[in-house]
Amino acid sequence: MLEMQIRQALGDTSRFNILKFTLNGTAAENPIEQNTATVREEKDLATSRFLRPIIDLIKCSYPGATFHLDFRQGLPKAVHEYFVTLLPQSGIRNLVRFRDGRGLAIDPPVLTKTYPGQQPSGAVSALPTGRGPLGWLVHASCGDKGCNADVGFWVKNADGYDWLRTLLSTENLQNLLAKEDNWKKIDRFELPNFWAVHSLLHDHLDRGVSCSSTYDFLAKNVAEFLRRRHVDLRKKILNRGKL
Known part of the structure; x- marks a missing residue:
């Protein structure tokens, strides 16, 4: 697919002496790590x-x-090391500057609310399952945020959401990460209207894109690695076809 897209984007490729695409190896079945x-x-x-x-x-x-x-x-x-940190809102001065030169200071909120981390509220009823790659039923997307990695998963049907949110608890996600799990903090939240579960993997990229000790320095492959991992798939959903 990528070769077709690149060739189309380049237009007439006859002007190149050599334009060659090769595939070196294939992804391992149920892999447990990525490295460098x-x-x-x-x-x-x-x-x-x-x-x-x-x-x-x-x-x-x-x-x-x-x-x-x-x-x-x-x-x-x-290289320049980049890291993510939190600053108190009281230590930052927000100022809106208007065209006429006037400025309007915006004070930090006095009342704030801390939302608890979400975990599945309870196990779903036991239904027949079959073993296979998570990616057979689940879409995913990911990317870097400094030294952290964002990864989100979603299903295409509402009846698969309870299965997804139960499957992707923080503990289960750590098990799926296998050797890639660094035992650092994982923030998790659910997006029920999108039938999605999102996790933020703290310090997954070592010290950020310029200093990461992995091939996947932009965390663009975390989701595909996890989609390749084998899990118990709901047969009712699997019978509708794979992605």
Whole structure:
């Protein structure tokens, strides 16, 4: 699908000497992790200490081993660490400036309310289930918020919502994350009008996009990883067809 979309977006591809798409491997069945590495000091990534030893090993290792000629990803570069935090509203001055120069200060609210974290109110009635990937029945979307990852799930029919919200409790989500679970805080809330459950995974991306120790530095694959995990699927819904 992606290849078709790219070719259509590029238009006449005959003007390129080479435009080639390849698929290297396929996703594991019921995977339990996603991965990579970095260092703190530039000197530790100096060519003589990092790139050169790796290239030398590649050249004399297994038959067919080949390194890429673009070495830019092997050279050290500075990164800026970004993190999410909370500030007291009383410490921020909100001011609306009008065209005529007048300013209107907006004070923080005096009365606020803290909403409790939502969990399923009770187990749904036991109905026949079958084992399979969560993604057979559930849509999902995800993305980064600094060092945190947002991930939301929803179903296409109302009668699947109680099953979804019971399945995706915080504890069950931690089990689905498997080796990717860092045992940090997870904020969870439900969107009943959308038949959706949303979770915020704190510090899932290490220290944010520029310093993350994962391939998935923008948290764009968290949802697809979780949709690939095997769960007990409601047969009544599964019989209508897979997504």
